Amino acid sequence: MALLIMILRKMIKNKWLELSLLFGLIFTVALVSSMPIYTQAILQRTLTKDLQNLQIDKGLYPGVYEYSASIGDNLTTDQKRAVxxxxxxxxxxxxxxxxxDVQIYSIERSTSHLNLKPVDPKQPMSDKVTSVDLTALTHMxxxxRLVDGHFPVNKLVDGAYEVAVTDNFLNKTKMVLGNEFTATTSKALGKEVVSVRVKLVGVVAQKDPQDLYWNHKLDGYxxxxxxxxQLFEDNFVTNNKFPLFFQRWFYALDYxxxxxxxxxxxxxxxxxxxxxxxxxFSIYSKSAPAVxxxxxxxxxxxxxxxxxxxxNVPVIILLAFYLYMVANLITDRQKTEIAVLRSRGASRLxxxxxxxxxxxxxxxxxxxxxxxxxxxxxxxxxASNGFLEFVQRATLDxxxxxxxxxxxxxxxxGSIVMTIFPAFLATRATIVDQKRQSAREIALSFWHKYYLDVLVLGVSIxxxxxxKRRMHDMMALGLNSGSFKIDPLLFVIPSLFLLGSALLALRLYPWIIRLIFWVGRKWWSSTLYMILLQVGRSTIKYQFIMVFLSLTLAxxxxxxxxxRTINKNNEDKIRYSNGADITMKVKWDSDEPPPASSGPPGAPAAPAAPVPKVFHYIEPPFQPYSHLPGVEAAAKVFTKDDAFVEINSKSVTxxxxxxxxxxxxxxxxxxDGLMDHHFYDxxxxxxxxxxAVLISRSVADELEVKVGDHINVSWTxxxxxxxxxxxxxxxxxxxxxLPAQVAKDSEVVTDKPHIIVGHLSFIQDNISQLPYDIWLKLKPDASLNxxxxxxxEKNWPVTGLNDTRQxxxxxxxxxxxxAINGVMTLGFIISIFISFFGFLLYWVLSLSGRTLQxxxxxxxxxxxxxxxxxxxxEQLLTSGAAVLMGVLIGNLANRLFVPLFQLSFNTVTQVPPFHVVFDASDYVRLYVILGFMLVLGLVILGWMLSKIKIHQAVKLGED
Structure with a gap:
């Protein structure tokens, strides 16, 4: 207990340093613990969104959980009942x-097909229906809703089973409510023929078309x-009066x-x-789209x-440096106390x-x-939409x-180990070693003494x-990197490079300062002379804060x-593939006949009418599409993928x-920059x-065509x-x-795409008029809603639409x-806060320790x-130099490592080609944030310096 009280007193004595250490620990824990939180939140959002898209795009409700099966006739009645x-x-x-959450649970059972005959041979009934099945659904x-009649009751009425049918079924069979029928099982070897009497009492329809209960629409029965x-359960399941053909267990879950x-x-x-x-069951089927x-x-x-x-590796490194710096400052203040304790018999443990x-x-x-x-x-x-970019978006769950x-x-x-490491090093020094070290601070730091900077930089290189070798091999062999997938090492290796370069720069920086001091030693003023001498000698003193600033900016x-590069390349790929903000297909009226009907089962096929080889189309109005809300411009774009180009008896598709x-x-x-001249040229x-036409280089190479040649264009x-x-x-x-691998004659060959671009009016007048697509450009502030x-509302015949913005x-x-946008933004914000507090803490303690000076x-x-x-x-030679180092190291890392991110893109579908993006607005944003941090810190330091009662520091016998 006494030891705990002593520790608490020591912590209170250094409360600002301890609070700074606690601040760093909280941020470290917050950053690390946010990894699984953020992972779960992103995946949760994506999972829900993917399930919603499944329902929107394919019309499948993701919450369906359905099993259906039939049971064999080789079981006894008791065995079937037990199953x-x-x-x-x-x-x-x-x-x-x-x-x-379970929204709906239902069980459906039905008999095998039964032969159906009216009890009264004179009652109306279509010859098309000769067999039916008896079906029961729980909670049906x-x-x-009842269209006519009433719903079947749960008991026999005059020896007959009451039944209901759909409206479509009633119209197709021409039955009338009140008719009675005999339903009989088919003859089978060794099986007794059983029959029952049924009476049609009701016609039903779906109450709600969107009801999840009807995963299989009612009209499908x-x-x-x-x-x-309940009547079905008592008379057909329990007593096994008829062989059951189909059973279905259905859940509608709230996905x-x-x-x-x-x-x-x-x-x-x-x-x-x-x-x-x-x-x-030997045979069963299942449906669970969410699986x-x-x-x-x-x-x-x-x-x-x-x-x-x-x-997060770079930010974790910064946090580790912060924790080590604060712990080192605490230990520095207590080195004399540690040395005294060691000299009086206290063990290092x-x-x-x-x-x-x-x-x-x-x-x-x-x-x-x-x-x-x-x-x-x-x-x-x-809300993160890019690096340091935010949009109005729902918060993550x-x-x-x-x-x-x-x-x-x-x-x-890990943080505790990091914070006690300076104390571990301090316990090795005696009181004599401690006084010798404090007399002149020119010793090498730990990482410089053991050349950790060179080691880390070597690993990164x-x-x-x-x-680079992997990227070269991939491009040389035409390999794909697969779908968009980031290699984690693409962030780890650059982080090591940033750290190693910053430490190496700090190894060289004191020598640069000493060189500057030596060159102008005869001309420097007294203040500049003193600062150059102090910065050149105190290598360890300034290194932590300089590492902070340079690593933060880099x-x-x-x-x-x-x-920016990852986001821009993905965005360019989508824009290029679609071609415009909106591309849509519109239905054209034509004389093309509808698909032939198969006719009723068993009926002879009607002779096929002659189909013309060429269809005639009526062009729909185009102008209204250019006046849609938010549309800036519209264009007609005709494409024919199977056209032919021919010259000198050679042709290609x-x-x-x-x-x-x-x-x-x-x-x-x-x-811009994809071709020799601008797109508009x-x-x-x-x-x-x-x-006039433009041809692709693949057409020019295969047909040996050059500018000025005449070629023939057509299609079938x-x-x-x-x-x-x-x-x-x-x-x-x-x-x-880009060439694609296609199967041809049991072999995989490389197929080079071709394109010819010409005038739409010329193609329509000289070849044929076929439907074209409509491309739209939207205004920057256009509302998609x-x-x-x-x-x-216009109900125009749009048959297909691609929305680039969506x-x-x-x-x-x-x-x-x-993850890339959000975590990079979070990491940088945390590093800015950490660097600011580290900067402020370091210089505040430095000022308080230099009052005598x-x-x-x-x-x-x-x-x-x-x-x-x-x-x-002094700030210019330390903080300013660190900022300059950060700018140089960061730009060098960008040029060396950012191009490697193309390893994460599919080379077959990455068009336009991958390119590195440097946006001046990002740099300005970074410089403004870091500049504001430094200026604010200097203002606080100046204010504190003005409050120091310097005259009290100079007393008789002080020095």
């Missing part, structure tokens, strides 16, 4: 194991008689309530159900956790236990507070989990060369360029694109000649037009020029892009203004 009871009980128990009465489910921590429960339930049905989507999240979770850690206790106390507080701070950070990251506290515990343990520059040059130039998107080149059953080649192109909006609302938004919501300088006649100038000069 029904067992399976029903098992499926009913599963509702607590899905991890989702709650989900249908085209040959079913519905009877009461919006599925949380990631319940995913494993859902998958386990799905696997258990499969095993259970395999045990009782395939959920299975992908286990791998995504592993990749995302690894990526988050790798992205006893002293370290005291520091360990102190670390446990602070680490415990950080463990309690840090995860909550990490949760707060994670919720804010949902983030919660504290066991993983978060496990990560927090690891961070606390080796990693750089390895990535990391920010690299993070900004990496995030090509894509033919017909455009109006002026309108196309206004709507199409093309990145090629449009202007062919604008004056209706027969069309006229042939002669065109004049005006230019050769390598890229064009919406066209992928208004655009789609008008399009829907595709980009969807891409930015992908988990890996969210300032007093002597004032006594020597230096004014307060000169003293401020001296402080600014």
């Amino acid at each position: 029904f009871k067992t399976v029903d009980s098992f499926m009913a128990e599963q509702k607590n194991n899905f991890g989702m 009465a709650d989900h249908v 085209s040959s079913s008689f519905f009877i009461n489910d 919006n309530t599925l949380k990631l921590n319940q995913v494993s429960s859902f998958i386990n339930t799905y696997d258990d159900t499969n095993k259970y049905f395999s045990k009782y 395939d989507i959920i299975h992908t999240y286990y791998e995504k979770e592993k990749q995302l956790k690894m990526m988050l850690f790798s992205i 006893q002293i370290l236990l005291g520091y360990l206790t102190e670390g446990i106390l602070l680490g415990g507080l950080a463990f309690i507070i840090g995860p909550a701070v990490g949760l707060f950070f994670t919720k804010l990251l949902g 983030a919660n504290l989990s066991r993983d978060a506290y496990q990560y927090a515990l690891i961070a606390v343990v 080796y990693g750089l060369q390895s990535f 990391t920010g520059l690299f993070s900004a360029s990496a995030a 090509t894509r033919l694109m017909g455009i109006d040059t002026n309108e196309f130039g206004q709507v199409a998107w093309m990145r 090629y449009l202007n080149l062919i604008a004056s000649d209706p027969s 059953d069309s006229s042939v037009a002669q065109v004049n080649v005006y230019g050769i192109i390598d890229y064009w909006p919406g066209w992928n020029p 208004a655009f789609y609302k008008t399009l829907t 595709a980009i938004i969807k891409a930015k919501n992908e988990p890996f892009e969210l 300032f007093g002597i300088l004032r006594a020597m006649g230096i004014s307060f203004r000169q003293l401020i100038g001296l402080l600014l000069l």
Whole structure:
């Protein structure tokens, strides 16, 4: 207890340093614990979104969980009854194991097909219906409405089973309510023929078209008689009066309530159900659309956790430096005390236990507070749309989990080890060693003494060369990197490079200062002379804060360029592939006959009418589309993928694109620098000649065509037009020029795409008129809601539409892009805060420790203004130099490592080609933030310097 009180008193004595250390511990724990929180939150958002898209795009409700089976006739009545009871009980128990709220649960049973005959041969009945099945669905009465009659009751009425049918079934069979029929089983070897009497009493229809109960639409029961489910259970299941043909157990689950921590429960339930049905049924079918989507999240979770850690490596390094610096400052103040304790018999273990206790106390507080701070950070990251860019977006659904506290515990343990390491080094020094070290601070730091800077830099350069070799091999062999997937080492290796370069620069910096001092030693003023001498000699004193500033800025520059490059290349890929903001297909009226009908079953096929080879189309109005809300320009774009180009008896299949040059130039998107001349120059080149075309380089190479040649263009059953080649192109909006591997004659060959671009009017007049697409360019502030609302209200015949903006938004919501943008932004913000407090803490303690020095300088006649100038000069040589180092190192890292991110893009689909992006706005944003931090810190230091009573420091006998 006495030891604890002594430690608490020591902590109170150094309360500002201890609070700074606690601040660093909290941020460290918050950052590390945010990794699993952020991973879970991103995956949760993506999982829910993917399930919603499954319902929107494919019309499948993701919450469907359905099993159906038939049971063999080789079982006895008692055995069948036992199977029904067992399976029903098992499926009913599963509702607590899905991890989702159950909206609907129903059981459907039906008999095999029964021969149907009216009791009264004179009653009306279509000859098309000769057999039906008796079907029962639990709770069916709650989900249908009566069109006529009443719903079947749960008992026999005059010896007949009451049944209901759909309206479509009634019209098709021409039955009348009140008719009675005899339903008889088919003759089978060794089986007794059984018959029952049924009476048609009701006609039903779906109550709500969107009702999840009807996963299989009610109209699909085209040959079913519905009877009461309890009556069916008593007379057909329990007594096994008729052989059951089909049974279905159906759940409609609320997939919006599925949380990631319940995913494993859902998958386990799905696997258990499969095993259970395999045990009782030889043949069964299942439907659970969510399973395939959920299975992908286990791998995504592993990749995302690894990526988050790798992205956070630079910030973790900064936090480690901060913790080490603060712990070192605390230890420096107590080195004399440690040396005295050692000289009086205290063991190194006893002293370290005291520091360990102190670390446990602070680490415990950080463990309690840090995860909550990490949760707060994670919720804010949902608005991240790029590096230091935020948009109006719903906050992430983030919660504290066991993983978060496990990560927090690891961070606390690692931080405690980091904070007691300076004390461990201090316990090795005696009182004599301590006094000798404090007399002259020219010793090398730990990492410089053991050449850790050279080692770290060497590892990073080796990693750089390895990535370059991999990229060279991939491009030389035409290999694909797969879908967009970031290698975590692409963040770890640059972080090591930044750290090694910063430490190496700090190894060389004192020598540069000494060189400057030596060159101008005869001309420097007294203040500059003193500052150069102090900075040159005190190598260890300034290194921590200089590492802070240089690493912060270098990391920010690299993070900004990496995030911008990844985002921009993905965005360019989508824009180029679509060609414009909106591309849509519109239905054209034509004389093309509808698909032939198969006719009724068993009927002879009607002779096929002659189909003309050429169809005639009526062009719909185009002008209204250019006046849609938010549309800036519109263009007609015709494409024919199976056209032919011929010259000198040689021909190739090509894509033919017909455009109006002026309108196309206004709507199409093309990145600069892809071709020898600007995109507009090629449009202007062919604008004056209706027969002018542009051809791809692949066409020019294969057919040996050059500019000025005449070539023939056509397609099957069309006229042939002669065109004049005006230019050769390598890229064009919406066209992928990269070769693709295709199967041909049992071999995989490389297929080179081709394209010819000509005038739409010339193609329509000289070849044929076929439907074209409509490309639209939207205004920058255009509202997509208004655009789609008008399009829907007009009810125009749009058969297909690609929205580039929505595709980009969807891409930015992908988990890996969210992680890159959000975590890089969070990491940089944390590093800025850490650097600011580290900067302020370091210089505040430096000022308080140099009061005597300032007093002597004032006594020597230096004014307060000169003293401020001296402080600014010192900041220029330390903080200013660190900023300059950070700029140089960050830009060097960008040029060396950012190009390697193309390893994470699929080379076959990455068009336009990958390019590194440097945006001046990112640099300005970084410089403004860091500049504001430094200016604010200097203002605070100047204010503190003005409050120091320097005259009290100079007393008789002080020096």
